[in-house]
Amino acid sequence: MATGHLSIDLSALADNWQALNRLSGGKAAAVVKANGYGLGAGRIAKALAAEGVSEFFVAVAEEATALRATLGPDPVINVFSGHMAGDGQIIADLNLTPLLNSPEQIARHKATLPDHPFGIQLDTGMNRLGIEAADFTADMADGATLVMSHLACADEPDHPANDAQLKTFQNMTAGLNTRRSLAATGGTLLGKDYHFDLTRPGIGLYGGAPFDAAKPVVTLTLPVIQTRDVAPGETVGYGCGWTTSTPAKIATVSAGYADGLIRAMSDKATLFAGDTPCPLAGRVSMDLLTVDVSHLESVPDSLTLLGPQQSVDTLAEAAGTIGYEILTSLGGRYARSNA
Ligand SMILES: *Cc1c(COP(=O)(O)O)cnc(C)c1O
Numbered sequence: 001m002a003t004g005h006l007s008i009d010l011s012a013l014a015d016n017w018q019a020l021n022r023l024s025g026g027k028a029a030a031v032v033k034a035n036g037y038g039l040g041a042g043r044i045a046k047a048l049a050a051e052g053v054s055e056f057f058v059a060v061a062e063e064a065t066a067l068r069a070t071l072g073p074d075p076v077i078n079v080f081s082g083h084m085a086g087d088g089q090i091i092a093d094l095n096l097t098p099l100l101n102s103p104e105q106i107a108r109h110k111a112t113l114p115d116h117p118f119g120i121q122l123d124t125g126m127n128r129l130g131i132e133a134a135d136f137t138a139d140m141a142d143g144a145t146l147v148m149s150h151l152a153c154a155d156e157p158d159h160p161a162n163d164a165q166l167k168t169f170q171n172m173t174a175g176l177n178t179r180r181s182l183a184a185t186g187g188t189l190l191g192k193d194y195h196f197d198l199t200r201p202g203i204g205l206y207g208g209a210p211f212d213a214a215k216p217v218v219t220l221t222l223p224v225i226q227t228r229d230v231a232p233g234e235t236v237g238y239g240c241g242w243t244t245s246t247p248a249k250i251a252t253v254s255a256g257y258a259d260g261l262i263r264a265m266s267d268k269a270t271l272f273a274g275d276t277p278c279p280l281a282g283r284v285s286m287d288l289l290t291v292d293v294s295h296l297e298s299v300p301d302s303l304t305l306l307g308p309q310q311s312v313d314t315l316a317e318a319a320g321t322i323g324y325e326i327l328t329s330l331g332g333r334y335a336r337s338n339a
Contacts, residue, residue: 002254004222005302006334008039010047012215016205017051019213024188024199029055031184031202033063033080038260038328039206039218042070043338048205049075057200061090061098068094078119078146080129088112097145101129106140119146124168124182125161126152133172146198147178154186154194155210162190186210208323209313218327219339220306222253222271222289227299236290237282242267248294251278253303256287260329261305264319271303272310278303 021028030053036044045056045067055076058064061084064077071077076097082105083091083098091098092113099121100106109118120141123130130149131140141147149169153159169182180196185204187194189211204211207218230250236242253271257263266283271291281292293299306312312323319326 001335002223002225004220004255004259004334006330006336007219007221007339008043008336009215009217009219009339010043011339012207012217013044013047013205014051016207016211016214016217017048017053017201020185020188020199020201020204020211024183024195024201025192027195027197028188028199028201029053029057029078029181030205031057031200032067033057033059033202034328035063037202037206037208037324038330040336042066044205045070055198057202061087061094061096064090064094064096068096076145080121082121083109083112083118092116099146099148100131102131103135103140117145118143119148120144120178122147122149122169122172124149124165124172126150126165128152133168136172138176141173141176141178144178146181147173147176148181148198148200150184151182151187151194154184154190157190162187162194166193203324203327206327207312208327209311216306216308216311218306218312218330219304219308220255220330220334221302221304222255223302224251224299225254225288226252227293228252235282238285239283242282242290242292244294246294248281248292249296249299250281251291251293251299251303253289253291254287255289255305255334256285258286259331259333260326261289262319262321262325262329264321265315268318269305269315270310270318271305272307273300273303275309277309 057078078097082101097117099119121130153161181198183194183199185201188199207214207216230248269280270277312326316323316326
């Protein structure tokens with residue numbers, strides 16, 4: 001079999017949620033948007049529900065179809081994008097809780113589904129999604145199950161925007177008799193002023209920064225299809241992008257940018273033979289990587305790209321991106337299994 005193998009450690013996921021839940025004072029929900037950050041919303045949600053998670057968040061209503069089927073009727077599924085035109089049916093059928101983002105969405109929700117649960121999303125300075133202070137009145141939150149907002153700079157603990165958004169959120173929600181939520185993973189780590197009634201960790205559950213204590217959840221091993229000797233002066237890959245001045249050995253590995261290993265990793269990422277680093281040699285192709293294994297005594301059947309040797313954030317840094325993008329880009333060709 002030439003497909004790579006993506007192994008998802010559900011006990012590490014569970015431990016990460018438990019740790020973030022403890023840090024939150026027992027108030028953690030779970031964000032499983034983008035197919036559970038690329039790992040499979042069904043398997044992720046099932047494992048988290050078994051840990052006692054009773055409230056989930058997705059980005060768009062359609063993401064909740066598989067989730068509701070997995071979770072059954074009881075857990076709350078909140079939808080960040082709120083209630084868009086045409087969403088009434090799916091919100092009702094799947095019993096979703098839209099987080100209404102504008103006076104227009106509030107009007108739509110009340111007209112379409114007058115007795116159906118909803119939450120309110122406030123914009124406290126990120127200028128991305130939610131009702132702004134100038135447009136918000138307390139009566140909009142009457143009957144809401146949750147009032148929430150989102151921090152722009154929570155991964156930088158000293159950034160002044162954190163405190164500014166906290167104060168704006170406190171002011172906008174003062175006197176409301178509704179559950180409140182401000183923190184995602186980064187905000188959870190900022191301390192209890194940010195926790196309110198519910199925290200919404202995503203990336204930390206999946207082993208990513210800024211939750212430095214996270215256990216790695218993903219292991220990605222890629223089969224070596226072929227190994228060849230390359231003589232001094234020969235080149236490797238598209239654009240003849242890599243060359244060697246000494247005799248070298250190149251392993252050709254099965255996975256490429258069609259599997260989410262973005263081209264920006266070319267010449268920069270590192271794979272591992274056990275604990276021994278092996279640098280990418282030349283450009284990432286659609287389905288293949290070429291790796292310098294000259295220093296290995298024997299070439300293993302597969303090389304590891306993600307695992308205990310290398311986190312999603314380390315790989316992301318090599319490619320000039322963030323762990324979130326590495327995870328959510330992981331492609332559909334890998335054989336996936338729970339560990
Ligand atoms: C994605 C998202 C989260 C989760 O963020 P992480 O940084 O992955 O923990 C929480 N709240 C909102 C509004 C989001 O968009």
